[in-house]
Amino acid sequence: MTPVITTPYVTNYLTEHFADDGYRTLKGYEAKGGYQAIRKALRMEPDDVAAAVKESGLRGRGGAGFSCGLKWSFMPKETDQMKVLIANADESEPGSFKDRIILERGPHVMLEGILIAAWATGSSRAYIYVRGEYAHPADCAERAIEELYRAGYLGRNCFGKKGFDVDIYVHRGAGAYICGEETGLLESLEGKKGQPRKKPPFPAQYGAFGLPSTVNNIETFAHVPFIIDRGVDWFRGIGTEKSTGTTIFGVSGHVERPGLFELPLGTPLREILGHAGGVRHGRALKGVIPGGVSMPILPASDLDVPMADEFLAERGTHLGTGGMVVMDETTCMVRVACVVSYFFRDESCGQCTQCREGTGWMNRICQRIEEGRGVPADLEVLGDLPGMLEGQTICAFADAAAWPIGGLLRHFRDDFEAHIRERKCPFPESFEL
Amino acid sequence: MPKITVDGTEYEVPEGKMMLQALDDLGLLLTEIDIPHYCWHPKLSIDGSCRMCQVEVEGTPKLQIACNTPVRDGMVIRTNTEQVRTAQRGVMELLLINHPLDCPICDQAGECKLQDFAVRYGLEHARTRDPRRPAKKGTPLGPTIMLDQERCILCRRCVRFCREIPKTGEIGVFARGDHSLLEVFSGMELDNPYSMNVADICPVGALTTRDFRFKIRVWFLEDRETVCNQCANGCNLYASVAYNKVYRYLPRRNDGVNETWICDYGRMSYRTIRENRLDEPRLGRSTATYSAAIRRAGEGLRQARDSGGRIVGVGSAFAANEDLFVLRQLLDGLSAGPGLLVVPTGKADELLIKEEKAPNAAGARLLGFEESSGPVGPAAVALVLGHALPAEAFEGVETLILIDTHRSPLVERADVVLPARYFAEKVGTFVNHARRIQRFLPVVEPVFECEPEGQVLQRIAVAAGLDGFSGTYDPFEISKRLAEEATAFAGAELGTLDDQGQEIP
Amino acid sequence: MTPETRKKIETLFERYPRKRGALLPAIYLTQAEKGYVDREAAQDLAELFEIPPVAVWEVLSFYNMFYTEPQGRHHVYVCTNLSCSLRGARTMLKSLEAHLGVKAGQTTSDGRVTLGHEECLGSCGTAPMLRVNSDYHENLDTDEAKRIVDSLE
Numbered sequence A: 001m002t003p004v005i006t007t008p009y010v011t012n013y014l015t016e017h018f019a020d021d022g023y024r025t026l027k028g029y030e031a032k033g034g035y036q037a038i039r040k041a042l043r044m045e046p047d048d049v050a051a052a053v054k055e056s057g058l059r060g061r062g063g064a065g066f067s068c069g070l071k072w073s074f075m076p077k078e079t080d081q082m083k084v085l086i087a088n089a090d091e092s093e094p095g096s097f098k099d100r101i102i103l104e105r106g107p108h109v110m111l112e113g114i115l116i117a118a119w120a121t122g123s124s125r126a127y128i129y130v131r132g133e134y135a136h137p138a139d140c141a142e143r144a145i146e147e148l149y150r151a152g153y154l155g156r157n158c159f160g161k162k163g164f165d166v167d168i169y170v171h172r173g174a175g176a177y178i179c180g181e182e183t184g185l186l187e188s189l190e191g192k193k194g195q196p197r198k199k200p201p202f203p204a205q206y207g208a209f210g211l212p213s214t215v216n217n218i219e220t221f222a223h224v225p226f227i228i229d230r231g232v233d234w235f236r237g238i239g240t241e242k243s244t245g246t247t248i249f250g251v252s253g254h255v256e257r258p259g260l261f262e263l264p265l266g267t268p269l270r271e272i273l274g275h276a277g278g279v280r281h282g283r284a285l286k287g288v289i290p291g292g293v294s295m296p297i298l299p300a301s302d303l304d305v306p307m308a309d310e311f312l313a314e315r316g317t318h319l320g321t322g323g324m325v326v327m328d329e330t331t332c333m334v335r336v337a338c339v340v341s342y343f344f345r346d347e348s349c350g351q352c353t354q355c356r357e358g359t360g361w362m363n364r365i366c367q368r369i370e371e372g373r374g375v376p377a378d379l380e381v382l383g384d385l386p387g388m389l390e391g392q393t394i395c396a397f398a399d400a401a402a403w404p405i406g407g408l409l410r411h412f413r414d415d416f417e418a419h420i421r422e423r424k425c426p427f428p429e430s431f432e433l
Numbered sequence B: 001m002p003k004i005t006v007d008g009t010e011y012e013v014p015e016g017k018m019m020l021q022a023l024d025d026l027g028l029l030l031t032e033i034d035i036p037h038y039c040w041h042p043k044l045s046i047d048g049s050c051r052m053c054q055v056e057v058e059g060t061p062k063l064q065i066a067c068n069t070p071v072r073d074g075m076v077i078r079t080n081t082e083q084v085r086t087a088q089r090g091v092m093e094l095l096l097i098n099h100p101l102d103c104p105i106c107d108q109a110g111e112c113k114l115q116d117f118a119v120r121y122g123l124e125h126a127r128t129r130d131p132r133r134p135a136k137k138g139t140p141l142g143p144t145i146m147l148d149q150e151r152c153i154l155c156r157r158c159v160r161f162c163r164e165i166p167k168t169g170e171i172g173v174f175a176r177g178d179h180s181l182l183e184v185f186s187g188m189e190l191d192n193p194y195s196m197n198v199a200d201i202c203p204v205g206a207l208t209t210r211d212f213r214f215k216i217r218v219w220f221l222e223d224r225e226t227v228c229n230q231c232a233n234g235c236n237l238y239a240s241v242a243y244n245k246v247y248r249y250l251p252r253r254n255d256g257v258n259e260t261w262i263c264d265y266g267r268m269s270y271r272t273i274r275e276n277r278l279d280e281p282r283l284g285r286s287t288a289t290y291s292a293a294i295r296r297a298g299e300g301l302r303q304a305r306d307s308g309g310r311i312v313g314v315g316s317a318f319a320a321n322e323d324l325f326v327l328r329q330l331l332d333g334l335s336a337g338p339g340l341l342v343v344p345t346g347k348a349d350e351l352l353i354k355e356e357k358a359p360n361a362a363g364a365r366l367l368g369f370e371e372s373s374g375p376v377g378p379a380a381v382a383l384v385l386g387h388a389l390p391a392e393a394f395e396g397v398e399t400l401i402l403i404d405t406h407r408s409p410l411v412e413r414a415d416v417v418l419p420a421r422y423f424a425e426k427v428g429t430f431v432n433h434a435r436r437i438q439r440f441l442p443v444v445e446p447v448f449e450c451e452p453e454g455q456v457l458q459r460i461a462v463a464a465g466l467d468g469f470s471g472t473y474d475p476f477e478i479s480k481r482l483a484e485e486a487t488a489f490a491g492a493e494l495g496t497l498d499d500q501g502q503e504i505p
Numbered sequence C: 001m002t003p004e005t006r007k008k009i010e011t012l013f014e015r016y017p018r019k020r021g022a023l024l025p026a027i028y029l030t031q032a033e034k035g036y037v038d039r040e041a042a043q044d045l046a047e048l049f050e051i052p053p054v055a056v057w058e059v060l061s062f063y064n065m066f067y068t069e070p071q072g073r074h075h076v077y078v079c080t081n082l083s084c085s086l087r088g089a090r091t092m093l094k095s096l097e098a099h100l101g102v103k104a105g106q107t108t109s110d111g112r113v114t115l116g117h118e119e120c121l122g123s124c125g126t127a128p129m130l131r132v133n134s135d136y137h138e139n140l141d142t143d144e145a146k147r148i149v150d151s152l153e
């Protein structure tokens, strides 16, 4: 079964050749100038490579937006231990479907980024953690890795550089959103339940198998070859001052043309929506989730916000993964709350009291309100719960579970109150639950 | 050493520790400084999941968990701000939404952290309208432990215990999120020599010992200090007592001996206080009075001495140093040569359980008792403490005088039998395998007439016509003499020992 | 666990600094034998990895893609997360339930299909979708979904 090819409708440097089938192969990739950046990096000092990435302003594309170069600098320099890189392709944040396309259509650009990172951080081992459901994308990555071994680009003395030894393996997850959280991922990689680790210790000191480790999203890695190849100034020229480069925005939900769009960070939301053909059936917009369902929703009035974290933060939300979910005027926001809270209830790893118990409670209340059995006291508890979860747990999952509920109540409290008042769902045309 | 300030008071704390550990090491936790916690346990790895121990650290906007925050010099910590209280209330409320609150029939009631903290940090009313998550009511988890799954708050103390201490790892948490359930692998049981410790460390009533279940409400119990007498480790214990009866043993923390654990065998040995006790003096097959038996014993010894017959003394590794000291003096007075010692042995492990299955073999050796494995006889009289010997060992012994606490086949063989107080009924000291001298105190009164071995021996000595044995047996006084006469015991007197004991050179 | 499976698992150990790292792939290989991992297989894994059986069971029960009960010959999953639901995934799931005569989470009586719903599968832009075993079918409508399900052996 060949998957539907969803190469981006709008491309830029990163996805420029994704529509080209040959680009998935080593030969095709090299024909487009691939694996020149790693050769260039190998002529530089590792510290200079790391410094360039830091200066480029590249921020992580996995959701938290942390400076990539800064993270690399946490890796210990003086150590006899093997250092490990982890490319996070767990992509399970609802509304996000960009990493899949990198695995399927541009695995070599990701691999080249990993190799450059290995050089910059002195790592000799990398794992690409691919969510279990991405069987086909994982196969694509594995094929690309095999090609590299055959070409002598992986293993010992990669690219002829003496002492530059790197092994890369694909590790498949098995269906657990929390394994996208970097320490949940580490546990899963070690063959355990994907329950995030308390910090300290931090992965750079005690990561995969207790070894110094760095976790980056695969898209983050995929930007790196372009930074090395085309230069820091070029990269800084794209995007905003604080959010440099492009990202692969995903648009789904009630739009005419859902899909992926590689655009500079800071592109206004309205413009991205335009690329996606606008709201479906000429309907009015009700709200947009900007970057995966963990991120608080934006009301239709916020359409002009530039899609970069610094601007979204002013509006009480975040860029997240850039996976936008669009909802038209028919949408019942209580149903949205039901879907989202069910997800977090189902996916909580269950360690922390607030997250384990709070996600279930939020979901039960949303469900009850949707079914017309809610009472005003329910809304009061639902209003308190996000505050009880946020910022108090081992990992940011609890925040991710709290934020969307907080956001929905902030902007669409009327929807909830109407359900309680009318004792039924007042949105007959809304999507079916 | 770093200095930290907690709620306005400055403390010097050990370097490089986590906050809770550091405060606990100083004995401040839950005494002076109130940081409630569920998942943290001083002797287990840090879990950091219950989130009950959150505190405010100056300069850090988010609350920090005290169990996993390293102390730094100059750190300013607050444990009772509004932000902390709100967080604690949140955790309590969330823990309780799926908790059955069946306190009236829960064995943990009265010593339950959920009850305690709910009163202190919780909300006044329940706000949940939902049914609780389905889970199993009391089911056996193995031969020793019951699990009430619905009461479990998933702190994973028990899981970590089984993985880290006995390293048997029988327990796990299955599934995830709010479906998570504590379980054992199907068809397997929680069954290891230390299994019952999980009931002690479970902060709620999810794990209870099958032995103690439904026996008595804990508020009737008083915990009294004692030590275990079942092997040479000498684990520190509390005996929980009501109506002059010990209902259970609990481990008492002593980092130099047993940390916070005890073995199941030792734990169950509280039963030896009541079971199978030797409860009447005997002369041959018939019951006698205490004084008649003592008279007979004294006569036997005098006759043997006067006629030049061989007298053998046999000490016991179950006896206290003070009692053994009296025996030694008595044997000296009779010019009988050093007492013998027989130490029962069995399997040992790397954790607590020692090969020598008695509490005071080391003490007896220090007092000059000599190990023997062969027959005791032939002899005119054998004067025997304790019951570690088979009857066959006494072939060729004309008169066997036995002072003992429990029934044994030897009782049938003995010519004079004198019941003695068990260690739980008196005061004294034992020396454990690592030469730590530890005191034990009376936890109950004997329920029939009996005296400490030392007292019995003194009376026998008097009856045998020996000087210097009159008066009441006073273990404190004897301990002082012991400290003067036996160098090993110097500076380790009963009267000055504390509840942690002390190592002797 | 067959000797072949065991051999395959053993070749994975070298990929990880500690062999426990190979547990997830090892479970996949074991599961491929019968479609699920039963108690005995879990015990075999525990022995091979030198860990208590309960640790294997914890892992099995944590991840959605591991099964400890017999499954249908085919897994058919409908993503019901937000982007898919907005585009009719739940309507599609309900008609599949009616079509197959089972509820999500159940297996048809002939053992052909286990129907289920899943969280976001990364096809939000091509919603609604089905995951049939390890293949994705995207941009579906109800009729197309039924046709795909009917074509399964």
Ligand SMILES: Cc1cc2nc3c(=O)[nH]c(=O)nc-3n(C[C@H](O)[C@H](O)[C@H](O)COP(=O)(O)O)c2cc1C
Pocket (backbone or CB within 6 Å): A059, A060, A061, A062, A063, A064, A065, A066, A068, A088, A089, A090, A091, A092, A093, A177, A178, A179, A180, A181, A182, A183, A215, A216, A217, A218, A220, A221, A395, A396, A397, A400
């Ligand atoms: C609940 C949760 C789920 C996450 N899922 C993912 C994911 O699927 N993919 C990802 O790259 N990062 C995910 N992250 C973020 C990672 O923890 C980590 O920050 C990221 O992989 C670092 O890469 P970056 O700095 O390149 O973004 C998740 C975080 C949380 C809290």
Ligand code: SF4
Pocket (backbone or CB within 6 Å): A178, A195, A196, A347, A348, A349, A350, A351, A352, A353, A355, A356, A393, A394, A395, A396, A397, A398
């Ligand atoms: S916040 Fe939730 S997902 Fe994260 S560690 Fe705690 S329980 Fe697990």
Ligand code: SF4
Pocket (backbone or CB within 6 Å): B151, B152, B153, B154, B155, B156, B157, B158, B159, B182, B201, B202, B203, B204, B206, B207
């Ligand atoms: S049974 Fe008790 S100790 Fe074990 S996890 Fe549950 S509450 Fe904690």
Ligand code: SF4
Pocket (backbone or CB within 6 Å): B228, B229, B230, B231, B232, B233, B234, B235, B258, B262, B263, B264, B265, B266, B267, B352, B353, B354
């Ligand atoms: S280890 Fe020995 S001293 Fe400790 S409880 Fe067990 S039998 Fe008693």
Ligand code: FES
Pocket (backbone or CB within 6 Å): B036, B037, B038, B039, B040, B047, B048, B049, B050, B051, B052, B053, B054, B065, B066, B067, B068
């Ligand atoms: S005691 Fe600190 S989180 Fe449980």
Ligand code: FES
Pocket (backbone or CB within 6 Å): A094, A095, A096, C079, C080, C081, C082, C083, C084, C085, C119, C120, C121, C122, C123, C124, C125, C127, C129
């Ligand atoms: S919401 Fe269904 S695939 Fe993302």
